[in-house]
Amino acid sequence: MNATHLPASLEDLDTPALIVDALQYERNVARCFAAFANSRVTVRPHLKTAKTPIVARYLLEHGAQGICVAKLGEAEIMAAHGIDDILITTEIVGAPKVARLMALLRDHPRIRIVVDSLDGAGAIDQAASGLGLRVQVLLDVNVGQNRCGVQPERAAIFAQQMQQFPNLELIGVQGYEGHLQHLRDPEDRRRQARAAMESLALAVVGIRDLGIAVPVVTTGGTGTSVFCAEHPLVTEVQPGSFIFMDSDYLATGGLPFVSALTVLATVISAASSDRVVIDAGHKSLSMDSGFAQPKNLSGWRYEPAGDEHGLLIRDPGATVNLTVGDRVELIPSHIDTTVNLHDAFMVQRDGMLEDCWPIVARGKVQ
Ligand SMILES: Cc1ncc(COP(=O)(O)O)c(C=O)c1O
Numbered sequence: 001m002n003a004t005h006l007p008a009s010l011e012d013l014d015t016p017a018l019i020v021d022a023l024q025y026e027r028n029v030a031r032c033f034a035a036f037a038n039s040r041v042t043v044r045p046h047l048k049t050a051k052t053p054i055v056a057r058y059l060l061e062h063g064a065q066g067i068c069v070a071k072l073g074e075a076e077i078m079a080a081h082g083i084d085d086i087l088i089t090t091e092i093v094g095a096p097k098v099a100r101l102m103a104l105l106r107d108h109p110r111i112r113i114v115v116d117s118l119d120g121a122g123a124i125d126q127a128a129s130g131l132g133l134r135v136q137v138l139l140d141v142n143v144g145q146n147r148c149g150v151q152p153e154r155a156a157i158f159a160q161q162m163q164q165f166p167n168l169e170l171i172g173v174q175g176y177e178g179h180l181q182h183l184r185d186p187e188d189r190r191r192q193a194r195a196a197m198e199s200l201a202l203a204v205v206g207i208r209d210l211g212i213a214v215p216v217v218t219t220g221g222t223g224t225s226v227f228c229a230e231h232p233l234v235t236e237v238q239p240g241s242f243i244f245m246d247s248d249y250l251a252t253g254g255l256p257f258v259s260a261l262t263v264l265a266t267v268i269s270a271a272s273s274d275r276v277v278i279d280a281g282h283k284s285l286s287m288d289s290g291f292a293q294p295k296n297l298s299g300w301r302y303e304p305a306g307d308e309h310g311l312l313i314r315d316p317g318a319t320v321n322l323t324v325g326d327r328v329e330l331i332p333s334h335i336d337t338t339v340n341l342h343d344a345f346m347v348q349r350d351g352m353l354e355d356c357w358p359i360v361a362r363g364k365v366q
Pocket residue numbers: 046048049068089176178181220221222223238239240241242
């Protein structure tokens with residue numbers, strides 16, 4: 001469906017459908033950039049959630065200094081849509097990916113990548129040498145998430161070893177503290193983010209002590225970016241979920257962002273008085289962070305009931321009645337994995353549909 005064929009209102013839209021509340025989305029974006037308006041720290045939002053060039057462009061027009069993506073496939077989509085100030089935040093390993101990276105860099109040399117192994121770095125260096133490319137690289141540092149990244153105390157030696165690769169230009173470090181994003185208590189989150197930034201600083205200082213410049217120090221997510229930015233060595237933050245938010249993030253204290261994304265569903269069966277069935281199950285709402293929350297339906301809770309079906313279960317205190325044909329909205333528990341299930345964002349403002357944004361990088365997991 002393109003924007004010219006949109007039904008006029010939400011009522012006329014087929015379901016299940018992913019709905020963006022334009023006002024809340026714009027408010028979230030404005031609040032994020034306002035938080036860094038007087039800061040020396042720039043914002044490079046993460047598009048691994050939204051996966052949509054239209055959203056990327058809106059962010060760039062409202063204060064973003066480049067974007068992040070998680071995967072090469074997402075970078076290919078963004079570049080094809082004219083956006084190429086991109087940091088790919090996941091290590092690129094394996095001959096097929098390295099070949100695709102080279103093809104992308106040939107036309108988009110500003111794209112930056114991360115590395116955390118000499119094998120990985122060496123393969124990219126070798127591929128780049130044949131093409132006369134100089135690849136901008138950030139060293140990925142483990143600041144406590146224990147996922148990718150070299151240990152902070154090994155960063156300097158690693159940076160030194162990278163000098164053997166003439167086609168890689170080390171421009172900085174990335175240290176993402178994903179394990180802290182959802183800590184409910186803001187003070188606890190601030191304290192732990194500060195400690196994570198201290199380990200990132202250990203890496204930066206160690207590298208600089210060798211006479212190697214570290215112009216970029218990038219870190220942070222929706223839950224921690226303002227805390228990370230308090231550290232004097234941090235230059236850039238990469239929040240992403242703030243754009244739409246989900247029920248898991250909404251339960252995280254101290255964040256100024258609101259829910260801007262729901263799944264619209266239809267009641268397709270109401271055979272029992274204490275539950276109804278809707279047309280949104282595992283294929284419409286991800287469950288990795290728990291179940292979605294019905295919106296404005298107090299006393300009803302959601303449970304998946306299969307790939308295509310979901311249950312809304314009535315608690316005794318529920319005041320709203322639901323019957324076949326009724327429409328309900330659910331707040332996803334995890335937006336990244338929910339968005340990846342859908343073809344498009346349907347954009348509404350005050351109940352009127354105003355646009356349809358194709359989720360062009362949906363499914364681009366390679
Ligand atoms: C490396 C990296 N940076 C930034 C983010 C954005 O974090 P959030 O979605 O919590 O804002 C993510 C999300 O997973 C990430 O993996």
